[in-house]
Amino acid sequence: MPQPLTGDPVDLLVIGGGTAGLVGAHTAAALGARTVLVERERTGGDCLWTGCVPSKALLAAATAAADARGAGRLGVDTGAVTVDFARVRAHVRAAVTAIEPKDAPAALEAAGIRVVKGSAAFTGPDTALVDGRPVRFRAALIATGAAPLVPPVDGIDAAGPLTSDTVWELEELPRRLVVLGGGPIGCELGQAFARLGSQVTLVEGSDRLLGPEDPDAAALVAAALRRDGVELRLGSEGRRVEPGLLHLADGSTVPFDRLLVSVGRRPRTDDLGLDLAGVELDEHGGVATDGTLRTSNRRVWAAGDVTGKPFFTHVSGMHGSVAASNAVLGLRRTVDPVVPRVTYTAPEVASIGVPPAQAREKGLTVRRVEHSTVDRAVAEGVTDGFTSLVLDGRRRVVGAVVVGPRAGETLGELSLAVRKGLTASDLAGTTHAYPTYNDALVDAALADVRTRLAAPLVRGGLRVLRWIRRAGDQRSAR
Incomplete structure (x- = not known):
């Protein structure tokens, strides 16, 4: 009979070494929990090996080629542009190789996490087989991610x-x-x-x-x-x-x-023994969780793509942190329902919160600025784009869309604004560096402030204030 993986129950068994699993394991270990992470292939997950890192490295090469071909519009002639795909691939691999050590087993072990290469499957509500060896756990975190879908097209x-x-x-x-x-x-x-x-x-x-x-x-x-x-x-x-x-x-x-x-993608839930653990799936095939990322088994949490929630690395990271702290400390932290997202095309598309198309149906205000009026965009000759702010009745930012170069960088400020309930006045009253593409969100916020200042009620109030001041000046002159 195989020997148990550990003599005592582990505080947190993490199944999956992608972003959600890595963040969850690091969180648990930092809290002093005895943590075991199981990964059957290689730690780092889709983001490092097949997602964020290689795709952005490829996009960097593609952007360089496009910029070289288009440099003539700025008076810079480069001649014929050629692409050496072998060197592009080398650049992509180099990016992965440079980042990989942060997610490697050695780094995890140094952080106090025991890493096991192999498969894991539940055998009961608080037991599992890890690399063929039994283990008991006080809590477990499912973070097995998702896999690409292949449509049922004949002959594909x-x-x-x-x-x-x-x-x-x-x-x-x-x-x-x-x-x-x-x-x-x-x-x-x-x-x-x-x-x-x-x-x-x-x-x-x-x-x-x-x-x-x-x-x-x-x-x-x-x-x-x-x-x-x-x-x-x-x-x-x-x-x-x-x-x-x-x-x-x-x-x-x-x-x-x-x-x-x-x-599309589908959550990876096969061969995990979820039925033996009493872990239920939702109607879309993801592990069903409540707002705290707890599953139908009170000892088991799930995080990241396996839950079927938005398939973004930043969501997986937040999930891992929330789920692990809840599992180890017995907290009831919930995940933020408002998720920023970026499509890294040229132009980039960055969005958060209530979309402008739905705003008017809900009685909300949309302030939009075309990038053709943004000085930095004009200077760079890249004016195809816009920034839209969605504001509620109290002028709080509840949604935004930015389309243009580095839109994802601008979205950081807008994500904070949505989360903290900042208003258009908060944005307009904050000094921003000039010239940047960020000027568009400031201009949109200023447009809202100026529109409200021009409202009849405000104008009437200003006239009363001027009358009071004149009366005071006259009394002082006597």
């Missing part, structure tokens, strides 16, 4: 489709690349490969890209992709795949050398 498996997990294995730049899916990942990778030199066709079943985002923002991204040479096939889905040929629902066909699928 034979085409060897790429996903966001496997696209990094490409050794040559595809001459013709078809991307299925017009969400953030599909748009980012589609634009990147087009800028690097692939002939890209993006197929999206909806009539527009980036479905959850502001329609005007999505339209600007679509226009940008077309300028970069991406052919958009909107409002049509893939129906059948033959070698090198995708048949669409509208009867047309698209030839390809490689097919990249980006139509």
